[in-house]
Amino acid sequence: DTGVSQDPRHKITKRGQNVTFRCDPISEHNRLYWYRQTLGQGPEFLTYFQNEAQLEKSRLLSDRFSAERPKGSFSTLEIQRTEQGDSAMYLCASSSGDRLNTEAFFGQGTRLTVV
Amino acid sequence: KQEVTQIPAALSVPEGENLVLNCSFTDSAIYNLQWFRQDPGKGLTSLLLIQSSQREQTSGRLNASLDKSSGRSTLYIAASQPGDSATYLCAVRDYGQNFVFGPGTRLSVLP
Numbered sequence: 361d362t363g364v365s366q367d368p369r370h371k372i373t374k375r376g377q378n379v380t381f382r383c384d385p386i387s388e389h390n391r392l393y394w395y396r397q398t399l400g401q402g403p404e405f406l407t408y409f410q411n412e413a414q415l416e417k418s419r420l421l422s423d424r425f426s427a428e429r430p431k432g433s434f435s436t437l438e439i440q441r442t443e444q445g446d447s448a449m450y451l452c453a454s455s456s457g458d459r460l461n462t463e464a465f466f467g468q469g470t471r472l473t474v475v
Numbered sequence: 476k477q478e479v480t481q482i483p484a485a486l487s488v489p490e491g492e493n494l495v496l497n498c499s500f501t502d503s504a505i506y507n508l509q510w511f512r513q514d515p516g517k518g519l520t521s522l523l524l525i526q527s528s529q530r531e532q533t534s535g536r537l538n539a540s541l542d543k544s545s546g547r548s549t550l551y552i553a554a555s556q557p558g559d560s561a562t563y564l565c566a567v568r569d570y571g572q573n574f575v576f577g578p579g580t581r582l583s584v585l586p
Contacts, residue, residue: 364518366518393573393574400578401578401579402479402576402578402579403564403566403576405574405575408573449516451518453574463509464509464521464566464568465521466511466518466520466521467518468517468518469517469518
C-alpha cells in the first residue's frame with residue numbers, strides 16, 4: 361500500500377466547466393476527508409465520510425460541490441460550473457479505526473486552476 | 476469554534492541551529508494534535524501525532540510537546556538541515572471529529 365492516492369495531480373479547466381477528482385484512501389481506512397487549501401493558508405475542511413456515509417459537510421461546500429464514497433472505498437469530489445474562486449489544492453486524507461484518535465494520512469493533492 | 480494559530484509565520488535559520496515552532500488552539504477539548512510537513516506544491520506528510528493524554532512525542536530530530544490545558548504545542552527541531560526547509564502545519568482533531576489546521580510556519584534552513 362503506497363498511501364493515499366489522488367488523481368489527477370493537476371487540472372486546468374475553463375470557468376463554467378465541471379470537474380471531478382478521485383481519492384483512493386489507504387486500504388481498510390474507514391474515514392475519508394476532503395480539504396481545500398489556498399496559497400499561503402492551512403487546509404480547510406470540506407467534508408467527511410465514515411465508510412460510505414457522508415457525516416459532515418462544511419459551509420464551504422456550496423451546492424455546486426458534491427462528494428461520494430460508494431461502497432466505502434474510493435471517493436470522488438465533483439465541482440459543477442467551476443468559478444475562478446474554486447482554484448485551490450484539493451487534499452484528501454484517510455484514517456482508520458472506530459476511535460477518533462488515530463493518525464491521518466494525506467494524499468499529494470489535486471491542484472485545480474480555473475481560467 | 477476551534478481556531479488554530481501558528482507563530483512565527485516564517486522563520487529563516489542557519490544550518491545546525493535548534494529551533495522551536497509554536498502552535499496554539501482555542502478549545503482544549505481535543506482528541507489529538509498532529510504536526511505535518513508540506514513541501515511547495517505537495518501534499519502533507521505526517522510528522523508526529525500526540526494524543527490528548529500525552530505530553531510529548533519524539534521522532535528522530537523532532538520532538539513535539541502538548542499542553543492541552545493551555546492550548547499549546549511546540550515542535551522542536553534539533554540540528555536543522557537544509558532539507559528541513561518546508562512549511563510546518565499543526566492540526567487538532569477536536570470533538571467535531573475534523574482536523575482544524577493552523578496557517579503554517581514557513582521554515583528556511585540556510586546552508
